[in-house]
Amino acid sequence: MKIIGLISGTSVDGIDAALTEVSGEGYAVEAKLIKGITYPYSDEVRSQILALCADQPITLAALADLDDAIAQHFIQAIQSLNTDLSTVDLIGSHGQTLHHRPPAVRNGNKRLGHTLQLGRGDLIAQATRCTTISNFRVADIALGGEGAPLVPIIDACLLSQPDRDLAVQNVGGIGNVTYLPPWDRSDPAQSLPEGIKGWDTGPGNALIDWAVATLSNGQKTYDKNGEWAVAGTASQALIDRWLEHPFFLSPPPKSTGRELFGAAYAQQHWQEAKQAGLTEADFIATLTDFTAATIELSYRKFLPKIPTEILIGGGGSRNSYLMGRLQQRLPNATVSSTEARGLDADYKEAIAFAILAYWRIHNIPGNLPSVTGAARPCLLGELWQP
Ligand SMILES: Nc1ncnc2c1ncn2[C@@H]1O[C@H](COP(=O)(O)OP(=O)(O)O)[C@@H](O)[C@H]1O
Numbered sequence: 543m544k545i546i547g548l549i550s551g552t553s554v555d556g557i558d559a560a561l562t563e564v565s566g567e568g569y570a571v572e573a574k575l576i577k578g579i580t581y582p583y584s585d586e587v588r589s590q591i592l593a594l595c596a597d598q599p600i601t602l603a604a605l606a607d608l609d610d611a612i613a614q615h616f617i618q619a620i621q622s623l624n625t626d627l628s629t630v631d632l633i634g635s636h637g638q639t640l641h642h643r644p645p646a647v648r649n650g651n652k653r654l655g656h657t658l659q660l661g662r663g664d665l666i667a668q669a670t671r672c673t674t675i676s677n678f679r680v681a682d683i684a685l686g687g688e689g690a691p692l693v694p695i696i697d698a699c700l701l702s703q704p705d706r707d708l709a710v711q712n713v714g715g716i717g718n719v720t721y722l723p724p725w726d727r728s729d730p731a732q733s734l735p736e737g738i739k740g741w742d743t744g745p746g747n748a749l750i751d752w753a754v755a756t757l758s759n760g761q762k763t764y765d766k767n768g769e770w771a772v773a774g775t776a777s778q779a780l781i782d783r784w785l786e787h788p789f790f791l792s793p794p795p796k797s798t799g800r801e802l803f804g805a806a807y808a809q810q811h812w813q814e815a816k817q818a819g820l821t822e823a824d825f826i827a828t829l830t831d832f833t834a835a836t837i838e839l840s841y842r843k844f845l846p847k848i849p850t851e852i853l854i855g856g857g858g859s860r861n862s863y864l865m866g867r868l869q870q871r872l873p874n875a876t877v878s879s880t881e882a883r884g885l886d887a888d889y890k891e892a893i894a895f896a897i898l899a900y901w902r903i904h905n906i907p908g909n910l911p912s913v914t915g916a917a918r919p920c921l922l923g924e925l926w927q928p
Pocket residue numbers: 550551552553554555556713714715716747750751763764765766767768855856857858860861862891
């Protein structure tokens with residue numbers, strides 16, 4: 543089937559659209575990227591999203607306008623693929639996360655999570671005349687799950703190796719890990735192996751992007767190839783202090799977002815860095831190495847063992863300073879991009895939502911309770927017919 547997968551992640555850097563050929567039965571699924579593009583948000587929509595993520599209030603009327611505007615951006619992203627939509631079988635659209643509240647225990651009572659992705663699937667289905675699946679996270683949350691991360695099951699199906707375990711680390715705005723035990727994924731009769739794990743490790747690029755945008759007075763949005771970080775020196779003392787945040791010490795399942803690791807958190811860290819006498823470059827280096835340190839800590843604390851192969855996806859895989867720090871912090875593993883195993887690092891998550899849509903229409907559960915903590919496997923996504 544020809545499927546377009548779409549996502550804009552917590553970085554809010556733009557909408558990734560992946561035209562993908564998906565085939566196979568059950569979890570013996572294969573995906574071939576035909577074409578991928580990233581369609582940027584207008585400055586106005588991007589700053590509105592970032593302001594809402596930083597807890598700025600909004601009226602319901604303005605929220606409705608923003609929802610429409612995000613959907614229109616997703617539709618334009620689809621059109622930018624320049625493909626004949628009558629040949630496309632299905633669209634899977636994650637949308638744009640505006641808010642994510644993990645489940646929690648409050649006063650002895652379990653409170654379900656809550657998550658809000660904008661970019662209406664109904665509008666996408668009507669504009670493209672393609673069946674569209676959207677709102678992938680809510681069914682898992684209704685079953686007590688985190689609703690995130692959803693990609694580990696896809697990592698299992700696309701990257702598992704029969705002879706070794708692996709860690710797959712996504713570094714988007716937020717970071718998340720998948721642990722994959724050895725598994726021969728080529729046999730459709732095989733069920734998924736026991737022991738796949740996954741959780742959000744903490745900040746990925748979100749803090750770095752905030753610092754770069756703030757310190758460059760909006761001239762830059764990210765630290766291209768880690769060039770600013772390379773010019774500085776990371777402060778291990780600050781990193782050690784920042785690692786004491788309870789999120790890093792709490793055991794999985796866990797998920798997070800800009801609610802914890804957003805502008806207010808980054809601003810407070812910049813104050814601490816200035817007090818400690820760090821230069822701007824030192825601060826960028828420290829934030830980048832902090833991302834590496836949160837990943838290292840998560841692996842040492844919560845993985846059954848550290849695999850010898852670690853594959854990195856998402857925009858963070860393009861930051862060579864970050865990749866170098868990860869390699870130094872995990873010296874017994876080989877750290878490389880998912881591209882070393884044939885999976886595009888930029889469009890991996892968009893491809894994942896193409897596959898989750900494929901599973902939805904084939905009635906195959908898309909969540910992994912061992913990752914999200916949901917009570918059971920379930921179908922993910924709302925279905926919109928044109
Ligand atoms: N060449 C690069 N060098 C350094 N960082 C990069 C590069 N390309 C992308 N990034 C980082 O990756 C982020 C986007 O990553 P992405 O995987 O799209 O995250 P998300 O899923 O949160 O949107 C950018 O905001 C930027 O911080």
